[in-house]
Amino acid sequence: MKASHAIPIDSRWIDLASAIRERPGVRTVYVIGAPDRGKSVLCRYLAGALSRESPAAYVDCDPGQSSIGPPGTIGMQGLGPAGVPAGRPLLYFIGSTSPRGHTLACMSGVKRLAGKADALGYKIIIIDSSGFVLSRAAQEFQYHLIDLLEPDVLAAIQRGNELEALLGNFAVHPGITIHRIPVSPAVAVRTQRQRRRHRQSLFRAYFRDAFAQDLDISGMGMHGMTPAAAGPLSYRSLLTAMCDPENLAVVLGITVSFHPEKERLSLFAPSFHHHDAASIQFGSLYLDLNEYSERTS
Ligand SMILES: Nc1ncnc2c1ncn2[C@@H]1O[C@H](COP(=O)(O)OP(=O)(O)OP(=O)(O)O)[C@@H](O)[C@H]1O
Ligand SMILES: [Mg+2]
CATH class of the missing domain: 2.40.30 (Elongation Factor Tu (Ef-tu); domain 3)
Known part of the structure; x- marks a missing residue:
């Protein structure tokens, strides 16, 4: 996980971290949003803030721009606090750099990695979704993934109301609390070309x-x-x-x-x-x- 030191902390991130701390029994937080919405920055903040109090794990669900393993994988990384073994990252192979055509592998991979984090004793599991969210196929995929994971907190970063059709399915779910966060105007958008180049450099390094x-x-x-x-x-x-x-x-x-x-x-x-x-x-x-x-x- 890369550090997010240059980015000023948003008060809405602090509010979300407080809400997670105050609600007893929160174990799993799923952060959902389309590409370039600030999901990973929020996840890094949450993982950093919450891991100071209890063992936290970060699950990266993006096989295209993975921050844990090489492209083509999704991963789980344990974080502090000190004394709890951070362990080596666990990787699950998706088969390609996009969830498209590999939704079953993504679904079972995220569930497996979250389950491993739970079994390893991490008390908070922060799950950073891929940006595969907006098309009808992607919405259906996200619906089933959320239904399978049953996160305690569903944090949705959205422009306008782009996620509301999906969120409506969980609005009255007895176990899921939805938190909505608007996209920061400071979020930088990456072009497809930049993403491809980044992927190539990750493969080259690997x-x-x-x-x-x-x-x-x-x-x-x-x-x-x-x-x-x-x-x-x-x-x-x-x-x-x-x-x-x-x-x-x-x-x-x-x-x-x-x-x-x-x-x-x-x-x-x-x-x-x-x-x-x-x-x-x-x-x-x-x-x-x-x-x-x-x-x-
Ligand atoms: N609140 C913020 N203030 C300033 N910059 C931000 C903020 N949130 C995100 N950024 C910047 O915007 C870019 C995109 O953010 P981030 O990687 O978190 O988005 P993402 O939704 O995870 O994107 P992806 O779809 O690629 O996974 C990054 O360069 C990040 O540093
Ligand atoms: Mg991201």
Whole structure:
């Protein structure tokens, strides 16, 4: 999580943090908003403020501009207070950099990460939604995600009343309190091009020390958005995750070659403990191997 030191604290953030503290039993806070509404800045403030009093976890649901793991993943990070192990971030592979076409993975991933945070003893779980919110498909996705998570607090950052149609479904929910926050005029908007470049630089940083690794995949589970015309070449360049026994991502890689009949996978990935991997999850995004290294040929 990046620091938000340059941004002045908004009085509405303080009001929300106070409301969370004052309501007994609040465990989960879901912050929802379209792209560029100030969701992440608010989440960082809440996580920072609330973690001073009790162990807090931050869940980032955006596979496109992830602040915890590489693009294509969503993540959970534990925060203080001191004495409670912060732990390494947990990652869940979505398969692509957008929830579009991967809504099931997003839904189960957010639920899994929030559940892990709860099981690990974090008392407050701040969930930063992706900006996949406004289209009809996105609203339906958000409806089901909120229904599944049942957050104690639903903090909605909106321009005008753009979220009201969705929020109406939870207006009289017995367990959910809605807080509405208008968008700050100071929020900076990022263009699609800026987002793409940011994603590329995150991938480049992630694969900086990657190399092609020959893996014995005998006995491993396998799933994901496998190419329709399956053949060794159709897997080349596919963004792929090796997952642990709980199906959390151990490492992301780019498939160099896949030979199920020989039980071998060659994966261009950062160094990882091969013994940690129990399954392979193929994504749907192709990345240019040459762009990330010359060491794969
Ligand atoms: N209250 C604020 N005052 C000043 N700048 C802000 C404020 N809120 C957000 N920003 C700035 O606006 C930009 C977008 O904010 P943020 O990343 O929190 O939005 P977001 O809704 O999470 O966007 P995304 O859809 O990309 O996840 C950032 O550069 C952030 O620093
Ligand atoms: Mg954000």
